[in-house]
Amino acid sequence: MLGIAMLLVLGSGFIHSVWNLYTKRSRNKNVFLWYCQLIAVFAFLPWTILELDAVRWTGSAAALLAASMVLHGLYVLLLAAVYSIGDLSQVYPIMRGTSPLLVPLLGVFVLGETLSSIGWAGVALIVLGIVLVSDIRPGRSGGSSSRAPLLALAVGVCIAGYIIVDKKALEYIPAIVLNEASNIGNLLALSTVALRSGDMRAEWSANRNVIVLGGILAPAGYLLFLFALTLAPVALLAPMREIGTVFGAVLGVWVLRESQGRRRIWTSLLITAGVIVLGIWGGA
Template sequence: MTPFVVAIILSAALLHAVWNAIVKTAADRTTTLGLVALGHVIPGAVMVAYLPLPELESLGYVALSTLIHFGYFYMLGQAYRHGDLSVVYPIARGVVPALVALWAMVFAGEFLPLQAWFGIGLIGLGIQLSSWQALKSGVGSTALRYALGTGVCISLYSLVDGLGVRLSGNTLSYWAWGAFGHLFIAAFIGLRRRQVLAQIPARSWLIGILGGFVSMTAYGLVLFAKNFAPLGAVSALRETSVIFAALIGFVFLREGNWMRRLGAAVVMALGVAMIGLSV
């Protein structure tokens, strides 16, 4: 994997951490997730109006990805409802790299070298280490189920979009239609929370939609990288967003132990290096 592709994915991971920090600090996380979805729809609609259609065979992947994203937003909202973000988030993200690598091996015939699997393992270890104190306190069975369900959804849409973007013939068009598909998610949450929406201050609307812009940009970078690197490796590098989120939490939100988080960052950096040098 070239340094340029690694840099693209790590940039996406940093942006992903930023929008998750926005959700984390929101008073109403479900409504904020709806606004994040709306933040995908607005630029997606503009891009769809001007860009050509992606190849027809990729549109089925867009539809399937939209359906899985719907499940992802539902699982994530329920996980946050039943468990603390500091516990739910590392569980949900920690299972993703290995699952994507397995799905890619089964459905795309992508076999990673042993060194890359070690790198994936180190990134998974770093994810858990970054939130070790919170994880030690335990997690309820309901929160655990929804956290694992969230991770499965992430791994599935990562696979579907990785295959779809390679068939699209135009990464920008595939990205635009995927973002515009969040219309169904935003509409569903909007209808469910319609009584709350009128009471949300304009600043919260702006922050939520801005979070959507950031999230969409992050995933666009990941889609671009999936054209040039194995899906499992891309997913593993993307999950370094967890350590970026942990560092943001420590610096800006005064959360956690800096020594543990620095140690987790070192472990994950080693994992990134192993993957980058092996594929």
């Protein structure tokens, strides 16, 4: 079962990087993501209806579902913002590296847990990779060099939050229902800014085919991860998913022709190595 779970997670990471590439290439990120969520809601609705009877409706289930929708909604808004100003090959590794870094550090400093010396080495690799790929240089005018990395860090915080919440929610709610709830949360969060943008028709005309594909890929990738979480511990699987960090950097450099290609690919490998070390050998 562990082997199947790891294959699902690797597939999830690749799919996630591909639809992030589509998002980066879109004209209006808020509108593009709104359309993707709309497609996803309708595409997965029949399956969701079939699974509703399996939901264990309790107060805890409702609270976790609401928290998941809020966190996913905030995540997608920040995602649109970060791709409006940052390169895929820069911000994607930061986003994907932040969440697996935060969870164990919170365990150490808030819950009194411990990390092994190898685990701390993994932390150091992640932090070093994030610092190097951020490329924040004092003296740049307007602080523009720091805005995209800081937004990417905020996205990573949201990812850490919804992974923890969703893992707990799976005790009450089937993966497909939870995934559909996050699609609805994303759609609601994006609605105001997207519908008021005036770009609805232009975005659809320019990217309708990619929107339909992205609307399937985005929830499908996370759905694979949710299914994997039912087969193996999140502490083991979450780090493996971050191989998508390298996929995202490579796509940004090779497909979008973004600058600093060699540097960003190496730093994404550094972050990924740190995540894997921390996730697998970090326990004291």
